[in-house]
Amino acid sequence: MxxxxxxxxxxxxxxxxxxxxxxISLNLRESWEYRELIYFFVWRDLKVxxxxxxxxxxxxxxxxxxxMVILSLFFGRLAKIxxxxxxxxxxxxxxxxxxxxxASSLTTASNSIISSSNxxxxxxxxxxxxxxxxxxxxLVDLFLALLVLLGMMLVYGLVPTANVLWLPAxxxxxxxxxxxxxxxxxxxxxxxxxxxxxxxxxxxxxxxxTPVAYPSSLLSEPWKTVYGLNPMAGVVEGSRxxxxxxxxxxxxxxxxxTLVAVALLLSGAYYFRRMEKSFADIV
Amino acid sequence: xxxxxxxxxxxxxMYHIGxxxxxxxxxxxxxxxxxxxxxxxxxxxFRGQASSAAGLDQEIWALKSISFEVQEGEVLGIIGxxxxxxxTLLKLLSRITDPTEGLADINxxxxxxLEVGTGFHPELTGRExxxxxxxxxxxxxxxxxxxFDEITAFAEIDKFMETPVxxxxxxxxxxxxxxxxxxxEPEILLVDEVLAVGDIAFQRxxxxxxxxxxxxxxxxLFVSHNMGLIQTLCQRGILLxxxxxASDGPIAETLTAYQRTLESAESEDLAIRTDRRGKxxxxxxxxxxxxxxxxxxxVLVTGGPARFVFHVSGLINGLSCVFTxxxxxxQRIVNFKSDTxxxxxxxxxxxxxKFICEVSPLLLMPGRYRLNVLxxxxxxxxxxxxxxxxxxxxxxxLDGRRVKANYEISVCIPHRWTLPQ
Numbered sequence: 001m002x003x004x005x006x007x008x009x010x011x012x013x014x015x016x017x018x019x020x021x022x023x024i025s026l027n028l029r030e031s032w033e034y035r036e037l038i039y040f041f042v043w044r045d046l047k048v049x050x051x052x053x054x055x056x057x058x059x060x061x062x063x064x065x066x067x068m069v070i071l072s073l074f075f076g077r078l079a080k081i082x083x084x085x086x087x088x089x090x091x092x093x094x095x096x097x098x099x100x101x102x103a104s105s106l107t108t109a110s111n112s113i114i115s116s117s118n119x120x121x122x123x124x125x126x127x128x129x130x131x132x133x134x135x136x137x138x139l140v141d142l143f144l145a146l147l148v149l150l151g152m153m154l155v156y157g158l159v160p161t162a163n164v165l166w167l168p169a170x171x172x173x174x175x176x177x178x179x180x181x182x183x184x185x186x187x188x189x190x191x192x193x194x195x196x197x198x199x200x201x202x203x204x205x206x207x208x209x210t211p212v213a214y215p216s217s218l219l220s221e222p223w224k225t226v227y228g229l230n231p232m233a234g235v236v237e238g239s240r241x242x243x244x245x246x247x248x249x250x251x252x253x254x255x256x257x258t259l260v261a262v263a264l265l266l267s268g269a270y271y272f273r274r275m276e277k278s279f280a281d282i283v
Numbered sequence: 284x285x286x287x288x289x290x291x292x293x294x295x296x297m298y299h300i301g302x303x304x305x306x307x308x309x310x311x312x313x314x315x316x317x318x319x320x321x322x323x324x325x326x327x328x329f330r331g332q333a334s335s336a337a338g339l340d341q342e343i344w345a346l347k348s349i350s351f352e353v354q355e356g357e358v359l360g361i362i363g364x365x366x367x368x369x370x371t372l373l374k375l376l377s378r379i380t381d382p383t384e385g386l387a388d389i390n391x392x393x394x395x396x397l398e399v400g401t402g403f404h405p406e407l408t409g410r411e412x413x414x415x416x417x418x419x420x421x422x423x424x425x426x427x428x429x430x431f432d433e434i435t436a437f438a439e440i441d442k443f444m445e446t447p448v449x450x451x452x453x454x455x456x457x458x459x460x461x462x463x464x465x466x467x468e469p470e471i472l473l474v475d476e477v478l479a480v481g482d483i484a485f486q487r488x489x490x491x492x493x494x495x496x497x498x499x500x501x502x503x504l505f506v507s508h509n510m511g512l513i514q515t516l517c518q519r520g521i522l523l524x525x526x527x528x529a530s531d532g533p534i535a536e537t538l539t540a541y542q543r544t545l546e547s548a549e550s551e552d553l554a555i556r557t558d559r560r561g562k563x564x565x566x567x568x569x570x571x572x573x574x575x576x577x578x579x580x581x582v583l584v585t586g587g588p589a590r591f592v593f594h595v596s597g598l599i600n601g602l603s604c605v606f607t608x609x610x611x612x613x614q615r616i617v618n619f620k621s622d623t624x625x626x627x628x629x630x631x632x633x634x635x636x637k638f639i640c641e642v643s644p645l646l647l648m649p650g651r652y653r654l655n656v657l658x659x660x661x662x663x664x665x666x667x668x669x670x671x672x673x674x675x676x677x678x679x680x681l682d683g684r685r686v687k688a689n690y691e692i693s694v695c696i697p698h699r700w701t702l703p704q
Binding site for chain 2: 280
């Protein structure tokens with residue numbers, strides 16, 4: 001928001017307010033100091049999200065599950081898309097778990113600033129807490145969906161290999177990608193309301209560019225590594241490898257994905273910081 | 284030396300607002316401009332200064348060259364007409380928006396109350412909203428837990444803590460919102476006009492709470508239109524006028540200066556005044572205040588007749604006129620509404636764009652009053668002007684009883700003293 005120098009001497013905290021110019025620092029410490037607020041935002045989102053729905057929290061599971069059923073019918077049965085030797089339902093659901101988290105993060109987070117416009121105009125808090133909370137509140141759904149995946153693996157008699165230890169790292173990569181894209185989109189949405197209409201399309205296109213419904217083994221090198229430029233491709237292939245033991249052991253692709261995701265997060269954070277000072281004036 | 288709580292130096296805030304579109308001289312220029320526009324926009328976006336009103340820039344300084352210091356424990360009132368920059372100043376100091384120039388140093392934790400109930404969620408219960416709202420205002424979870432009982436007791440809605448606030452009455456909602464805010468304990472408190480909420484009894488309670496805050500040695504910056512309130516709470520006042528400090532000193536002096544700005548605004552031509560709100564399809568053009576004799580230099584007298592004539596720029600369906608009389612202390616005394624008709628009201632479509640309101644006898648004590656006028660039509664505010672006209676009432680008599688000036692009292696009522704039956 002402002003070029004802020006917060007110093008703590010013996011006396012009270014001094015805050016200096018002045019116009020910010022040039023590239024500003026990320027000032028992550030401030031967001032950290034407001035971590036309780038992030039917690040409360042997440043808590044509010046979770047409470048509100050399912051309060052008036054009949055099926056409640058089961059939506060978290062139903063959404064990816066129904067998508068899996070549809071994909072299995074059309075891509076698995078009708079189009080006979082190969083699935084790396086796995087039953088197609090498990091194959092696609094393993095990809096849908098991180099993908100659904102990513103897609104819903106983008107949808108809610110890209111609107112997070114705009115939908116809090118009233119708060120932005122009336123009170124100060126680190127603006128970044130809004131998209132961060134929007135992304136984090138999807139984690140609960142992610143874990144529920146993951147439990148269902150484990151259930152499905154039991155049904156199909158698939159036992160996870162030791163690779164499953166890599167799963168947390170892959171989820172972290174999903175989180176980083178989601179946060180990066182969300183920071184970009186939420187800040188852009190304030191200035192250009194077109195973003196709101198572009199996001200559903202973006203998500204759709206991104207899904208086709210990610211091996212959710214098909215295996216990336218359809219591609220040959222070096223295209224596969226180029227594919228890694230889409231961090232979600234790395235995540236999806238990585239999760240299949242970690243959970244289902246496909247031989248899509250992520251090598252270069254995951255490295256490229258990680259680099260891209262980190263770059264996305266950093267640039268998104270800088271862009272957000274750069275734009276947030278004008279949020280209250282525009283929104 | 285005593286401790287400074289706030290030091291503001293040369294602070295300024297500029298806004299870009301849409302102005303008339305640039306004129307194109309030649310078609311060639313125009314095409315070139317159209318071709319370049321996306322790149323220009325991309326460049327602006329990259330620099331972080333993109334504006335959806337690209338090319339429509341007109342600069343307005345909401346605040347300019349503001350410098351002042353506030354000592355720890357001082358209670359400072361900020362006054363000024365609408366659009367003078369009061370709210371912008373509070374927004375800058377509470378870091379909601381960025382200044383364009385200058386700087387401000389703030390020593391201590393800041394709590395800002397520009398609105399009560401910010402961030403309340405209708406689906407959440409009262410209890411949940413206390414925590415959420417408290418966190419948004421900058422309280423820690425432990426702090427909220429500690430004060431929770433106090434907050435619910437102050438709001439007087441202990442029974443409804445588990446009810447979603449969407450089922451609350453507006454009074455309950457506001458009480459809850461204010462009591463969360465009132466329990467914020469920052470070293471520096473920035474308060475905008477938030478006290479005009481709730482019923483009278485609760486308002487009084489809030490004022491008491493505000494007074495406590497002021498007496499606890501906390502620094503308070505206070506914006507209000509209620510001059511009486513400002514006078515009681517503040518020792519010092521800053522008058523803002525067109526984004527600059529017009530006066531800074533003891534509160535009584537600043538209030539006098541404010542009174543003068545109101546009078547000078549009134550002497551401006553009403554039709555071209557810009558400190559107004561509303562859609563503007565119909566505007567107030569002029570106000571005439573006449574006594575009973577249609578005198579060119581009317582003198583209003585307590586107990587005598589008065590006629591208020593409002594000239595408007597046109598007529599639209601359902602247009603109504605509401606005006607409020609405000610006394611020297613900024614207290615609203617009485618209002619008159621054309622949209623709640625009485626049996627003696629007359630309307631005449633051929634009369635032209637005028638509202639005429641006759642008052643007889645005038646039950647105002649001698650003193651100076653101003654008129655706030657609102658024109659409403661098509662379900663919306665069309666025009667609202669504060670201090671559209673200022674007038675004096677001279678001492679007179681009511682039912683044969685002499686009425687003398689008493690500046691703390693604004694209204695008189697016909698009465699008689701009787702003997703026991």
